[in-house]
Amino acid sequence: MIEFINVSKLYDHNVRALSNINISIDKGEFIFLVGQSGAGKSTMVKLLLKETEPTSGRIYFKNKDITKVSNRKVPYLRRNIGIVFQDFRLLPQKNVYDNVAFAMRIIGACNKEIRRQVPIILSLVGLSNKAKNYPNQLSGGEQQRVSIARALVNNPDLIIADEPTGNLDPDTAWEIMKLIKDINNRGTTIIMATHASEIVNYMKKRVIALNRGRIVRDEEKGVYGNEA
Amino acid sequence: MVMKLRSGVHIIKQGFVSIWKNRMMSFASVSSVTAALMILGIVLILILNINNIASITKSQFGEVIVYLENDLEKEEINAIGQTINQTDGVLSSIFQSKEQALVLMEEYLGNETHLLADIEENPFPNSYIIQLKDIKYADDVVNKVTGLIGIDEVRYLKDVLDQLMIITHFVRLGGLIVIGVLIIIAVFIISNTIKITVAARKREINIMKYVGATDGFIRGSFVIEGMLLGLIGAVLSIAAVYYGYKYLFNIIKEELYVLFTIYLIPYSQILNDVVIMFIAIGVGIGVIGSVLSIRKFLRV
Ligand SMILES: Nc1ncnc2c1ncn2[C@@H]1O[C@H](COP(=O)(O)OP(=O)(O)OP(=O)(O)O)[C@@H](O)[C@H]1O
Numbered sequence A: 001m002i003e004f005i006n007v008s009k010l011y012d013h014n015v016r017a018l019s020n021i022n023i024s025i026d027k028g029e030f031i032f033l034v035g036q037s038g039a040g041k042s043t044m045v046k047l048l049l050k051e052t053e054p055t056s057g058r059i060y061f062k063n064k065d066i067t068k069v070s071n072r073k074v075p076y077l078r079r080n081i082g083i084v085f086q087d088f089r090l091l092p093q094k095n096v097y098d099n100v101a102f103a104m105r106i107i108g109a110c111n112k113e114i115r116r117q118v119p120i121i122l123s124l125v126g127l128s129n130k131a132k133n134y135p136n137q138l139s140g141g142e143q144q145r146v147s148i149a150r151a152l153v154n155n156p157d158l159i160i161a162d163e164p165t166g167n168l169d170p171d172t173a174w175e176i177m178k179l180i181k182d183i184n185n186r187g188t189t190i191i192m193a194t195h196a197s198e199i200v201n202y203m204k205k206r207v208i209a210l211n212r213g214r215i216v217r218d219e220e221k222g223v224y225g226n227e228a
Numbered sequence B: 001m002v003m004k005l006r007s008g009v010h011i012i013k014q015g016f017v018s019i020w021k022n023r024m025m026s027f028a029s030v031s032s033v034t035a036a037l038m039i040l041g042i043v044l045i046l047i048l049n050i051n052n053i054a055s056i057t058k059s060q061f062g063e064v065i066v067y068l069e070n071d072l073e074k075e076e077i078n079a080i081g082q083t084i085n086q087t088d089g090v091l092s093s094i095f096q097s098k099e100q101a102l103v104l105m106e107e108y109l110g111n112e113t114h115l116l117a118d119i120e121e122n123p124f125p126n127s128y129i130i131q132l133k134d135i136k137y138a139d140d141v142v143n144k145v146t147g148l149i150g151i152d153e154v155r156y157l158k159d160v161l162d163q164l165m166i167i168t169h170f171v172r173l174g175g176l177i178v179i180g181v182l183i184i185i186a187v188f189i190i191s192n193t194i195k196i197t198v199a200a201r202k203r204e205i206n207i208m209k210y211v212g213a214t215d216g217f218i219r220g221s222f223v224i225e226g227m228l229l230g231l232i233g234a235v236l237s238i239a240a241v242y243y244g245y246k247y248l249f250n251i252i253k254e255e256l257y258v259l260f261t262i263y264l265i266p267y268s269q270i271l272n273d274v275v276i277m278f279i280a281i282g283v284g285i286g287v288i289g290s291v292l293s294i295r296k297f298l299r300v
């Protein structure tokens, strides 16, 4: 479903963030992206979201070369991808329900669909009883559940999570991890960039390790490893 | 269609919600629209009234009165009338005979008619009262008519009118400049206020973009918000200008001099003039302000 072919990324001032990346990810896979700080994990995420362009190489998403997608079409690309950040990025002036419904309204869903879908997703992430709460009335773990619900609500093919447990205590991190695994079990492809070695080692999923912008390891049922 | 309508209603509702959630900024924006439009309203009322006074006085003074010599024959009088009517710049002329002039004077004096009792012979001359097509023909007409045979005197309040013309000219020009400057200042203030609002909501825009909102959708929601802010400002300033003027109008009417109010534009008419104009300007300022200020934040 996703393919990076000879992808390199050079930021301004000649910072080489990625060198000659080649990977292929199938539908339904669960990928951990590991590597030291500055290794290029977030850059790969940004390339998939077309937040930035590769200096060279091609990137395919659902058989389409997204490096050729015009800027005007970027929103439609992003609608196929749910995104979860370390800092949750919820809208503070909207309650839980509206934060999730917002993602549906933006793509023009009608009220009927919204009223049906949002409660289903909220119960999936275990937040049915907090629908009316505002983000500042929630714990970090709960806020991350809201952001996962928002990523999930439009049934994307892919969910990208950039250090989703980075701001959470270990117990909460594990709960979030379980939720993401459940989502993967339902068939959604997951790419998760993380520094959480225990989680990676326990989950036994495919691990892609980056070091200074190069892929140094790509293995099924991998571990966190010492290069990261 | 129904869906479009419903999402339109939703977007407007969201606009109000967002205005309320960001009420400090909204308050600042609305105040600046209101302030600018209120000053605009004051200038406008001044200009309209001065125009009004000018046109009333112009029609009062814009007559050329031609007094005829006393011993003219009827044919001579008619001939003078025809010549006058054929002169460039003359709209119409009315002949006023000695007798009519006397009657008018008697009517004017009313109870004091006894003042005329001692007069044996009618002292008033025959005259033509000329209405000009436009004030600018005054000098030509006066010159031509003065040169005719059988004319005793031509009377025309030239100096007064010239002064008045100069004053109204400068007031209008000054007013237009003030209005222009005000609108520019208002757009500047609004776009800055909205820019601050938008900057404060950069996060929100950023999140919208990650979730897959198109630029059009994002811009739309901010533009609607700007429109609503401008509309609220317009409504407030219309109310302020209308009630303020009504209040002044009534004070002038009651405390000062009733007759003076015929020179003033009635407040109901001000409302007509101002409503559409202010709403258009208010909404326009809101839209322009939001479009200008959101542009650079759309690049994510
Ligand atoms: N916008 C940018 N402009 C210039 N250089 C950048 C930019 N973004 C990232 N970089 C550089 O690119 C390299 C890779 O950064 P990236 O954010 O992908 O790392 P990361 O693996 O996500 O690190 P972390 O684990 O700390 O999040 C770093 O050297 C970083 O300084």
Ligand SMILES: [Mg+2]
Residues within 6 Å of the ligand: A041, A042, A043, A162
């Ligand atoms: Mg990163």
